Amino acid sequence: MNQITNYLYLLAADFKSPIQDQYVEDLIVRIVDQWVFPVAGLIAVAFLVYGGVQYITAAGQEDKIKTAVRTITGAIIGLIIIFAAVAIRNTIFQAIGAQNYIS
Numbered sequence: 001m002n003q004i005t006n007y008l009y010l011l012a013a014d015f016k017s018p019i020q021d022q023y024v025e026d027l028i029v030r031i032v033d034q035w036v037f038p039v040a041g042l043i044a045v046a047f048l049v050y051g052g053v054q055y056i057t058a059a060g061q062e063d064k065i066k067t068a069v070r071t072i073t074g075a076i077i078g079l080i081i082i083f084a085a086v087a088i089r090n091t092i093f094q095a096i097g098a099q100n101y102i103s
Helices: 002-013 024-056 062-096
Strands: none
Touching (some): 024 062
C-alpha cells in the first residue's frame, strides 16, 4: 500500500496536461492569454460599437441618448479593466520571475 501511495504522489506532483505535454499552469496561462483576454476585448469593443449605433439612432431622444452614453461608458470601463488586468498580470509575473509567461 505504501508503494501505491508513493507512486500516486509522484504522479500527482508531475501531472502534465495532455495538450502539447505542457504543465497545467502553462495551459491555464495559455487559455487566459489566447482566449479570455481577447474575447473580453472583443465583447467590450462590440459594446462600444453598439453604444455608438444607439447614440447615432437616438434621434435626439434624451432617454435613448442616456442609454447609449451608459453603454459607451461601460464599454470603455471594461476596456480599461482588461488593459489593467494584463498590466497587473505582467507586473506580478515579472516580480516573481516568471518571464516566460509575460506577453
